[in-house]
Amino acid sequence: MRIRDALESDAEALAAATDRPPGVVRNTIHDRSVRVAVDDDGEEVLGFVAFDVRDGTVHVTDFDGSGSTIERLFEEPRRFARRERMGVEVVVPNDEETSEVIEASGFAAAGRGPRFEGRRTTRYRIEFEELDG
Numbered sequence: 415m416r417i418r419d420a421l422e423s424d425a426e427a428l429a430a431a432t433d434r435p436p437g438v439v440r441n442t443i444h445d446r447s448v449r450v451a452v453d454d455d456g457e458e459v460l461g462f463v464a465f466d467v468r469d470g471t472v473h474v475t476d477f478d479g480s481g482s483t484i485e486r487l488f489e490e491p492r493r494f495a496r497r498e499r500m501g502v503e504v505v506v507p508n509d510e511e512t513s514e515v516i517e518a519s520g521f522a523a524a525g526r527g528p529r530f531e532g533r534r535t536t537r538y539r540i541e542f543e544e545l546d547g
Contacts, residue, residue, distance in 0.1 A: 415460060415483065417490065420448035427459040431478045446475060449490045451483045463487040467500070474504035481515045488519040496545045507533045520544070 420428070420443045428443075428450070429436040442448060442464050451460040461479020465472055472495040477484055495502045505527035506512050513523075516538050527535030 415451050415453065415486065416456065417449050417451055417487065418456075420450045420462060424450055424459055424462075428462055428478075431459070431462075432476070442476065447490075447494070449487060451479060451487055461487055463490055465491040465494070465502075467498070470500055472498070472500050472502045474502065477504075481511070481518070484515050485519050488516075492520070492540065492545055495540070495542065499542050501542050502540045502545070503537060505530070505535050505537050507535050520546075 422440055422443060425436045425439045425443060428434075429439045432439065446464045446466045448462060448464045450462045452458060453460060461483040462477065463474060463484070464476040465474045467473070472491045474488070474491050477487060479487060491502050502521070503524070504516060504521060506516055507530060513536065517523075521538035521540050524537045524539040527537040529535065
């Protein structure tokens with residue numbers, strides 16, 4: 415598996431994975447930092463992570479993939495946050511599997527997040543001092 419910057423040509427695969435319109439995904443690719451995990455041949459998209467910076471914090475705004483793929487992808491916003499001396503946050507629906515993957519990536523629950531599509535969410539955070547070098 416390799417990690418690379420998302421390209422506009424990845425929009426169709428990411429749209430299919432997230433059940434979103436390709437135009438919305440293209441906008442995300444243009445407006446945020448987006449990394450994709452691809453197979454060793456570089457042909458199949460295995461997952462992605464999108465993030466941006468607001469109020470001195472790196473916010474993971476979207477992601478998809480299997481557990482180990484997500485863990486690897488989350489190294490990207492962590493690396494950016496370390497370099498910029500910021501914390502990292504992600505809000506995810508309350509779901510045991512997703513929570514386990516997020517916690518395995520070094521995040522700790524930091525309270526309730528906003529409701530998303532009627533579902534409860536949890537806010538996870540890593541402080542700058544907790545990011546490994």
